[in-house]
Amino acid sequence: xxxxxxxxxxxxxxxxYQLVEEYYEVxxxxxxxxxxxxxxxxxxxxxxxxxxxxxxxxxxxxxxRIRCKDCGHERLLPFSCKRRHFCPSxxxxxxxxxxxxxxxEVTSEVPHRHWVFSVPKLLRPxxxxxxxxxxEMCTIVWKLLSKFILASxxxxxxxxxxxxxxxxxxxxxxxxxxxxxxxxxxADGVFSDNGTFTEAQVFDTKALEDAFANAIFxxxxxxxxxxxxxEMMQSWHHSGFSVYRGSQIPVGERASLERLGxxxxxxxxxxxxxxxxxxxxxxxxxxxxxxxxxxxxxxxFLARLVVHIPAPHFxxxxxxxxxxxxxxxxxxxxxxxxxxxxxxxxxxKLASISWARLIAKVFLDDPLICPKCKGQMRIVSFIEEDDLxxxxxxxxxxxxxxxxxxxxxxxxxxxxxxxGKQMDCSQNWEGDFSQLLPEGYADEAYSQLLPDEFAYExx
Numbered sequence: 024x025x026x027x028x029x030x031x032x033x034x035x036x037x038x039x040y041q042l043v044e045e046y047y048e049v050x051x052x053x054x055x056x057x058x059x060x061x062x063x064x065x066x067x068x069x070x071x072x073x074x075x076x077x078x079x080x081x082x083x084x085x086x087x088r089i090r091c092k093d094c095g096h097e098r099l100l101p102f103s104c105k106r107r108h109f110c111p112s113x114x115x116x117x118x119x120x121x122x123x124x125x126x127x128e129v130t131s132e133v134p135h136r137h138w139v140f141s142v143p144k145l146l147r148p149x150x151x152x153x154x155x156x157x158x159e160m161c162t163i164v165w166k167l168l169s170k171f172i173l174a175s176x177x178x179x180x181x182x183x184x185x186x187x188x189x190x191x192x193x194x195x196x197x198x199x200x201x202x203x204x205x206x207x208x209x210a211d212g213v214f215s216d217n218g219t220f221t222e223a224q225v226f227d228t229k230a231l232e233d234a235f236a237n238a239i240f241x242x243x244x245x246x247x248x249x250x251x252x253x254e255m256m257q258s259w260h261h262s263g264f265s266v267y268r269g270s271q272i273p274v275g276e277r278a279s280l281e282r283l284g285x286x287x288x289x290x291x292x293x294x295x296x297x298x299x300x301x302x303x304x305x306x307x308x309x310x311x312x313x314x315x316x317x318x319x320x321x322x323x324f325l326a327r328l329v330v331h332i333p334a335p336h337f338x339x340x341x342x343x344x345x346x347x348x349x350x351x352x353x354x355x356x357x358x359x360x361x362x363x364x365x366x367x368x369x370x371x372k373l374a375s376i377s378w379a380r381l382i383a384k385v386f387l388d389d390p391l392i393c394p395k396c397k398g399q400m401r402i403v404s405f406i407e408e409d410d411l412x413x414x415x416x417x418x419x420x421x422x423x424x425x426x427x428x429x430x431x432x433x434x435x436x437x438x439x440x441x442x443g444k445q446m447d448c449s450q451n452w453e454g455d456f457s458q459l460l461p462e463g464y465a466d467e468a469y470s471q472l473l474p475d476e477f478a479y480e481x482x
Contacts, residue, residue: 034080034112038299042306046321047073050329058326062201063152069329072106079104079113082416083423085407089391093398099421100402108332108339114290121340122284125208126277129189129346133220134211135272137283140164140235141204143263145256149243150194150203154334156242157192157203158341163238164205165190165343171231175223176213183216187345195291197310198317199327206287208280211271214345232266239264288340291331 034040054065078084080101087100103113142150142160150156169186176184187210196202212222240253256262272279298307299321306324309316319327333339342348391400406412416422 075104087405089400090403091393091398091400094396096395111294118285122281125284136211137269138207139267141265151201172223175226176221184213185344188343190341191287192339236264
């Protein structure tokens with residue numbers, strides 16, 4: 024495949040960036056009065072995520088220099104915010120990394136199946152106001168699924184057999200309404216301790232749905248849901264609970280499994296379906312499946328967005344059974360060399376997945392291909408100090424006066440190792456500005472700080 028030079032994104036031109044920049048402070052000030060009763064309290068992490076997003080891809084917050092080793096052409100790479108479930112660019116990188124990790128490190132060469140569990144609208148506010156219930160719902164789904172899968176295999180009565188699943192907690196509905204649901208990628212059968220796989224037979228999904236409903240009712244009854252409300256919902260012809268069973272993914276369908284992995288952890292919203300009209304002061308958002316478009320005020324749209332930002336350290340991806348972290352670790356130790364005196368570090372498969380290769384995977388363009396001579400480019404230095412950043416950008420004609428204070432302090436040297444996965448290309452320039460750099464910023468000054476993964480190789 025022919026390599027093409029990557030056309031950098033312009034984050035400040037997106038409707039989401041403009042919306043956040045103009046309204047996030049107003050939203051925070053008015054939250055208690057306008058939205059707390061409907062959407063819960065304002066999380067302190069909301070502010071951090073929104074501020075960090077405004078720094079994403081902004082050259083004024085620091086950047087790296089990359090240079091073509093053949094013709095000497097240079098360009099700037101601004102740092103990214105690394106925020107999940109909000110920044111479309113940074114979350115997309117997480118999506119691609121997870122999908123490759125899922126296929127190469129987690130799943131076995133067995134058939135798989137996609138499951139989705141969702142709850143009725145009447146019960147969703149419980150999960151909105153108490154996000155810890157999402158984790159408990161995930162545990163319920165795992166226990167029920169493993170029980171039904173085990174019962175559907177010929178070895179149901181055998182001991183030491185495990186189902187295997189990777190589950191994702193999602194909260195966004197068609198038009199960003201709060202719709203808590205669990206996506207589960209399950210091996211379509213069970214594993215024995217010796218690694219033998221027994222494929223499951225088709226079982227009654229309606230029975231699984233009823234068991235799921237009863238388990239959720241029991242969970243919420245412990246939290247205060249009144250018994251009369253439960254009896255009323257149980258009398259409905261359509262309970263509102265839903266269990267979706269996808270088609271089986273056969274062995275060897277790596278591409279299908281990877282696409283499903285990306286779908287499991289997708290961003291709560293799609294930037295391409297959002298239109299912000301500054302003249303009318305409206306935000307339009309079109310649904311993916313229905314195709315209908317709804318219009319919101321800027322504050323209402325932002326409010327619908329931020330409630331899907333998970334709290335720090337909240338695990339939205341969970342591994343169970345044969346795919347759990349413990350079981351995978353035990354299998355790796357069992358496969359390691361018997362001579363423990365010689366420590367052989369396993370190859371870092373995911374650590375070698377560079378930011379550049381992930382960008383090329385999405386856009387079919389290579390961000391480290393020189394736009395002038397099509398040669399390979401490499402990182403030569405990092406620019407972090409505010410005075411030096413302003414001096415260089417003014418010299419190149421790229422400086423724009425900041426419209427707000429800097430949200431994040433400059434990155435430290437300890438974080439440099441991670442920057443290779445956290446950057447995005449921006450502007451090109453002609454000419455040389457080496458005379459602007461202090462002595463410590465010579466091209467080779469940071470060479471000892473660059474990890475091996477910066478020695479980028481094309482796919």
